[in-house]
Amino acid sequence: MTAKDASTSTSTAVTEPGAGDASGVPAPDASVPRTAGGGEAGTAPSVPTDAATDVPTNAATEASTDAATEASTDAATDAPTDAATNAPTDAPVEEKAVSAAPADCARATEEPARAGDPVRRGAASTVGATRTGPTAEAAAGAGPNRPAPVLSVRGLSVRFLLPGGRRVDAVSDASFDVAPGECLALIGESGCGKSVLASALLGLLPANSRTAGHAHLDDLDLLTADEPTLARTVRGRRVGLVPQSPAAHLTPVRTIRSHIEETVARLTGVRGRAARRKAAEQASLRAEFPRDHLDRHPHELSGGLAQRAATALALIGDAPLLLADEPTTGLDRDLVDRTVDELRRHVDDGHALLMITHDLAAAERIADRVAVMYAGRIVELTDAGAFFGSPGPRHPYSRGLLEALPERSFAPVPGLPPELGSLPEGCAFAPRCDRATDTCGALPVLENTVACHHPVPAPAAGPHATRTPEDTRA
Numbered sequence: 001m002t003a004k005d006a007s008t009s010t011s012t013a014v015t016e017p018g019a020g021d022a023s024g025v026p027a028p029d030a031s032v033p034r035t036a037g038g039g040e041a042g043t044a045p046s047v048p049t050d051a052a053t054d055v056p057t058n059a060a061t062e063a064s065t066d067a068a069t070e071a072s073t074d075a076a077t078d079a080p081t082d083a084a085t086n087a088p089t090d091a092p093v094e095e096k097a098v099s100a101a102p103a104d105c106a107r108a109t110e111e112p113a114r115a116g117d118p119v120r121r122g123a124a125s126t127v128g129a130t131r132t133g134p135t136a137e138a139a140a141g142a143g144p145n146r147p148a149p150v151l152s153v154r155g156l157s158v159r160f161l162l163p164g165g166r167r168v169d170a171v172s173d174a175s176f177d178v179a180p181g182e183c184l185a186l187i188g189e190s191g192c193g194k195s196v197l198a199s200a201l202l203g204l205l206p207a208n209s210r211t212a213g214h215a216h217l218d219d220l221d222l223l224t225a226d227e228p229t230l231a232r233t234v235r236g237r238r239v240g241l242v243p244q245s246p247a248a249h250l251t252p253v254r255t256i257r258s259h260i261e262e263t264v265a266r267l268t269g270v271r272g273r274a275a276r277r278k279a280a281e282q283a284s285l286r287a288e289f290p291r292d293h294l295d296r297h298p299h300e301l302s303g304g305l306a307q308r309a310a311t312a313l314a315l316i317g318d319a320p321l322l323l324a325d326e327p328t329t330g331l332d333r334d335l336v337d338r339t340v341d342e343l344r345r346h347v348d349d350g351h352a353l354l355m356i357t358h359d360l361a362a363a364e365r366i367a368d369r370v371a372v373m374y375a376g377r378i379v380e381l382t383d384a385g386a387f388f389g390s391p392g393p394r395h396p397y398s399r400g401l402l403e404a405l406p407e408r409s410f411a412p413v414p415g416l417p418p419e420l421g422s423l424p425e426g427c428a429f430a431p432r433c434d435r436a437t438d439t440c441g442a443l444p445v446l447e448n449t450v451a452c453h454h455p456v457p458a459p460a461a462g463p464h465a466t467r468t469p470e471d472t473r474a
């Protein structure tokens, strides 16, 4: 069955939650800053290992926290107008983006985050060396035959400054492009920095963070844009987001219908109650959210249904770039495939998609290119067909990830990832790598798709022949 066939067969097949939906609404990770003010730097490290949980889905979910109190009086009628009025895009901005930056990390570490600082976004700064020039451009996937990217990231680094002068290098020197009609899957183990990278792109890092590099959304640098610009013109409108923990981003006292109708009104300009209602139901169908669940509140949804509600919300604005952070969490395999196929249709309509996932099967099904992240660095960036087929990954870690799949060797990568607060000087994968030599004491840079001193040689064509995403989805 082709992807197109799949889309036809699934778009009308609204069903009751599958087995995977019975997992329930995921509880917030205890290590995650609690709310937008959760980074209590003076009391506990505010390193968002699950930072995307601080990222609002779109205009509607941006409204969730601030609107919750007032919306409670509206909940009986689910009046979206009132809730929309409370959206933070119209609210006073608490904190401006800080453009004055520490000169370097050494200085930055002397500036511990202040207790009570609002968790919004860190300052732009120069944190570590950033490669530029033709080599970095090639490593990022840029090239004369590629269309102009929607998102162009160069040398993105994120540091968290902790009490006692400690520092966490969450993301280091990440460079990549995402073009219209392209899906780039960012994969890696939990805690490798994927979600922190997403939060950096949306300007939603804790106040004790420092960023460096550039992230151009067309002509706007997301790393230096001020909060009003991000809130009013970027989130939801130019960048749609499927957050990692959607239940935490939905206003508990409002129904899903209310969330969707408000977002439709704000982002599409559809006017009139009947038209809004129809548009909301169409939006829910796109994400396989069952119509007969639209009048439920977030606490009445399973994790899978909350995920689908978040996906529906993210697609409404028709943003040129969609950022999906673990969009298949909590879904059973059938719903994973259907969600991924819907996202792929969004890509095939000309949108760019950056999908963060540790679900390699989902990545294989949807991605045009794959970026593998380890210990905060992109260690491999290559075409999905070559990665999942032949010649396969070149980086030993990437290869280990694939070989850990049940349908392959089912052998886990030995050892554990390093702490991002105490990374070694050279290759961070060395303690787990059977190809390590003394050379690996020097940090490898990303060149010719891989950052490794001894990449795995390209094997002869084996059982996993070159596959295209279309092959996988068929």
Ligand code: SF4
Binding pocket: 395, 396, 397, 427, 428, 429, 430, 431, 433, 434, 435, 436, 437, 439, 440, 444, 451, 452, 453, 454, 455
């Ligand atoms: S640089 Fe060395 S230690 Fe790191 S992945 Fe390559 S071979 Fe292994």
